[in-house]
Amino acid sequence: MARRLTPWRWAVLGLAALYFLVPLGASVVFTVDVPGQGVTFDAYTQILSTDGFLSSLVLSLELAAATIAAVLLLMVPAVVALRLGAPKLRPVVEVICSLPLVVPPIAFVAGIATVLKWGPDHLSRTPLFQTFVAIQNPSFPVVLVLAYVVMALPFVYRALDSGLRAIDVRTLVEAARSCGASWPQSLVRAVLPNLRGALLNAAFLTLALVLGEFTVARLLGFQPFAVWIYNVGGSQAQMSVAVSVLSLLVTWALLLALAGAGGRTRTASSWG
Amino acid sequence: MTAALTRADVAPTASVKRRRHAPGWLAVLPLLVFTAIAFGIPAVAMLNGAFTVKDQATGASSYTAANLSTSLQGPYLTALLGSVKLSAISAALAAVLGLPLAQAVVTSRSRALREAVLTASGVLANFGGVPLAFAFVATLGNAGVLTVHLGLADKGWDLYSFWGLVIVYLYFLIPLMVLTITPALDGLRSQWREAARNNGATSVQYWRHVALPVLTPSLMGGFVLLFGSAFAAYATAAAMVGSAVPLVTLQIADAISGNVLIGQENVALALSLDMVLVAGLVMAVYLPLQRRSARWLDA
Numbered sequence: 001m002a003r004r005l006t007p008w009r010w011a012v013l014g015l016a017a018l019y020f021l022v023p024l025g026a027s028v029v030f031t032v033d034v035p036g037q038g039v040t041f042d043a044y045t046q047i048l049s050t051d052g053f054l055s056s057l058v059l060s061l062e063l064a065a066a067t068i069a070a071v072l073l074l075m076v077p078a079v080v081a082l083r084l085g086a087p088k089l090r091p092v093v094e095v096i097c098s099l100p101l102v103v104p105p106i107a108f109v110a111g112i113a114t115v116l117k118w119g120p121d122h123l124s125r126t127p128l129f130q131t132f133v134a135i136q137n138p139s140f141p142v143v144l145v146l147a148y149v150v151m152a153l154p155f156v157y158r159a160l161d162s163g164l165r166a167i168d169v170r171t172l173v174e175a176a177r178s179c180g181a182s183w184p185q186s187l188v189r190a191v192l193p194n195l196r197g198a199l200l201n202a203a204f205l206t207l208a209l210v211l212g213e214f215t216v217a218r219l220l221g222f223q224p225f226a227v228w229i230y231n232v233g234g235s236q237a238q239m240s241v242a243v244s245v246l247s248l249l250v251t252w253a254l255l256l257a258l259a260g261a262g263g264r265t266r267t268a269s270s271w272g
Numbered sequence: 273m274t275a276a277l278t279r280a281d282v283a284p285t286a287s288v289k290r291r292r293h294a295p296g297w298l299a300v301l302p303l304l305v306f307t308a309i310a311f312g313i314p315a316v317a318m319l320n321g322a323f324t325v326k327d328q329a330t331g332a333s334s335y336t337a338a339n340l341s342t343s344l345q346g347p348y349l350t351a352l353l354g355s356v357k358l359s360a361i362s363a364a365l366a367a368v369l370g371l372p373l374a375q376a377v378v379t380s381r382s383r384a385l386r387e388a389v390l391t392a393s394g395v396l397a398n399f400g401g402v403p404l405a406f407a408f409v410a411t412l413g414n415a416g417v418l419t420v421h422l423g424l425a426d427k428g429w430d431l432y433s434f435w436g437l438v439i440v441y442l443y444f445l446i447p448l449m450v451l452t453i454t455p456a457l458d459g460l461r462s463q464w465r466e467a468a469r470n471n472g473a474t475s476v477q478y479w480r481h482v483a484l485p486v487l488t489p490s491l492m493g494g495f496v497l498l499f500g501s502a503f504a505a506y507a508t509a510a511a512m513v514g515s516a517v518p519l520v521t522l523q524i525a526d527a528i529s530g531n532v533l534i535g536q537e538n539v540a541l542a543l544s545l546d547m548v549l550v551a552g553l554v555m556a557v558y559l560p561l562q563r564r565s566a567r568w569l570d571a
Binding site for chain 1: 297299300302303304306307309310311313314315317318321372373375376377379380385391392395396398399400401402403404406407408409410411412415416417418442443446500503504506507510511521524525528529540541543544545547548551552555
């Protein structure tokens with residue numbers, strides 16, 4: 001059976017490889033073979049010195065670090081508690097973590113923009129106004145972290161839940177407790193080490209989400225990495241494509257490293 | 273959270289039941305409070321704004337369905353329908369093309385091929401947005417490598433069009449389909465195929481009468497998932513076509529940036545509400561389908 005299918009399989013795989021590899025190859029050719037200049041690597045060598053590259057990349061990485069820390073701090077205790085003693089809350093948490101899938105980012109940012117407009121419109125004489133100004137500080141917009149944590153909830157929930165399904169949390173905690181560990185100790189030293197793969201997976205998906213996020217940041221007027229690529233694309237086509245190719249390669253390397261570290265990479269990314 | 277757990281710890285004599293319940297609630301509480309603030313307030317603001325119109329003369333606002341009816345008329349309706357059409361066609365194509373690819377991978381005996389394709393799918397399914405748009409502009413855009421070398425422009429090729437967008441969307445939708453359908457294909461047991469063959473069925477008959485009926489819920493679930501993903505996409509379209517193709521996400525972005533008629537400031541929120549309704553419908557169809565297909569996988 002399998003032998004009879006072989007030519008058919010190679011045709012399918014070949015066509016797929018063609019479709020998925022040609023744009024990548026063509027992008028590299030596009031950045032290297034500039035009309036009128038011949039083969040040049042300027043697009044790559046100039047990236048570092050281009051205005052805004054480093055600052056936008058650093059901003060994106062900072063946002064990613066803050067988002068990962070916040071989303072894990074919120075989600076890890078919650079999902080562990082669901083396993084241990086609050087199974088009745090499971091539907092509540094599941095609904096909360098699927099809400100961002102029902103509200104597309106563009107609709108979410110429309111709501112956020114409306115709320116942020118209340119600041120100058122209604123709250124200018126209250127202490128809340130200072131909060132509104134503070135969370136929109138362009139050098140580190142906390143409002144983006146808030147939005148990204150919400151958007152990361154579905155991925156993080158799936159990653160952590162599938163990780164927890166593979167281990168017997170209750171036995172682990174009870175064993176740790178009978179050995180004299182306190183609650184925080186048993187969580188940090190017995191449960192979390194067993195969740196390493198799931199935590200890495202959740203962190204990676206959040207990192208990928210934040211590094212590539214464009215919609216919310218652009219419409220709220222901030223300039224992290226993806227928005228910078230977009231802005232550069234208007235004037236320096238070669239460089240914007242070069243950065244796009246590099247960002248794909250970096251994502252790829254991260255994912256492969258994660259797969260090597262024992263994380264299961266496909267369960268959680270199935271929501272794209 | 274630490275505080276919550278320690279409190280239970282200092283009262284070890286409390287009943288097991290109480291000890292488990294108190295930290296349970298307290299550990300979930302921060303998540304609930306956070307979502308109520310970061311998600312709840314913008315959601316309520318959107319809902320409220322979608323039904324509010326501000327009178328220019330008096331500055332007073334009143335509740336009305338005018339925004340919603342505006343959002344379902346003229347250019348806004350065209351954009352909404354354009355988004356639905358684009359998402360439906362790309363999702364259907366990706367489902368039809370992703371199935372044979374997944375099948376080729378699943379039936380392959382090479383473990384390396386399987387891992388490579390699934391890992392690549394994981395990357396590509398998340399490779400939406402600006403970089404994807406630019407990669408395709410470099411390949412098939414007006415000055416793109418393939419366009420120039422193959423002289424596609426003379427043959428009427430235009431990337432910045434509806435079908436151009438479909439081709440770009442397939443780049444992240446097909447991998448998403450492969451990821452979604454692979455578990456279902458793994459669930460097709462070889463005994464079924466053998467039983468069908470022993471009863472004299474051809475390969476086509478096996479697919480027509482056994483495999484496809486079993487796969488139907490997963491296929492439809494996959495289609496709905498892809499539809500939702502394509503429907504919500506904004507960055508790719510914004511970076512690629514600007515506003516050459518009318519899409520609801522582009523209209524919302526335009527309206528948020530202030531490009532609306534006076535008195536229609538809240539039409540962006542009404543359009544967002546339209547999108548949420550469509551996405552909600554998608555989820556309402558997807559979840560039962562997923563549960564139904566899970567029946568075969570667990571069996």
